[in-house]
Amino acid sequence: MKKIGLLTAVLSMIFVLNVFAQIKPELDPMKPRVPPDMIGKAKALKPPIPATPENIAAGKELFNGKATCFTCHGNEGKGDGPGAIGTAVGPRNFTNAEFHKAKSCGEMFWVASNGSKGVFVKKDAPSNPEGSGMVPYLNGHNSDIGLQGTPTVDEAELWKIVLYERSLGGGKCE
Numbered sequence: 542m543k544k545i546g547l548l549t550a551v552l553s554m555i556f557v558l559n560v561f562a563q564i565k566p567e568l569d570p571m572k573p574r575v576p577p578d579m580i581g582k583a584k585a586l587k588p589p590i591p592a593t594p595e596n597i598a599a600g601k602e603l604f605n606g607k608a609t610c611f612t613c614h615g616n617e618g619k620g621d622g623p624g625a626i627g628t629a630v631g632p633r634n635f636t637n638a639e640f641h642k643a644k645s646c647g648e649m650f651w652v653a654s655n656g657s658k659g660v661f662v663k664k665d666a667p668s669n670p671e672g673s674g675m676v677p678y679l680n681g682h683n684s685d686i687g688l689q690g691t692p693t694v695d696e697a698e699l700w701k702i703v704l705y706e707r708s709l710g711g712g713k714c715e
């Protein structure tokens with residue numbers, strides 16, 4: 542009897558987490574997350590490696606492995622990972638082609654390196670006035686916007702991940 546109770550509790554928790562992750566909305570993914578005084582530099586960042594199938598596959602492995610991106614962005618990059626429960630706003634869905642048209646690879650690399658304050662968080666999530674869109678993941682780099690990071694990858698690895706994320710929505714890193 543006890544076992545059944547526990548099982549029911551665990552199953553309900555998984556259900557709640559799932560529903561929660563799926564319904565936490567993204568804030569407008571088309572709007573820049575890089576502050577205006579830094580966006581020129583961010584857009585100019587280009588991958589030092591080409592988007593070959595090998596580099597994209599390596600990026601996928603990092604994304605779903607030691608880089609931990611999958612915990613929030615989901616195993617397929619749809620923005621539906623359970624880690625979203627701890628973020629102020631919904632994680633980006635990288636399968637959205639419109640997002641890739643609106644943003645450059647440089648901006649994506651910049652946000653993964655420096656984090657995002659969730660520019661619009663104040664208005665939309667008053668319970669978290671400072672916001673935590675995303676924290677920085679680049680090893681040995683101090684966030685230009687003063688966020689505390691969880692470094693998991695070096696520059697070469699992060700570029701591979703960006704190439705992978707880009708491939709999910711048909712975007713190129715020209």
Ligand code: HEC
Binds near residue numbers: 568610614629648650
């Ligand atoms: C703890 C949860 C979490 C993890 C782990 C995470 N992200 Fe995010 N990510 C977010 C959230 C939330 C947003 C949306 C932020 C916003 O709207 O400002 C986001 C947005 C992004 C964006 C979109 C930036 C833009 O301009 O719209 C990129 C690129 C990104 N993440 C890359 C990564 C990469 C690469 C990793 C792994 C190294 C990663 N993320 C790991 C939560 C996470």
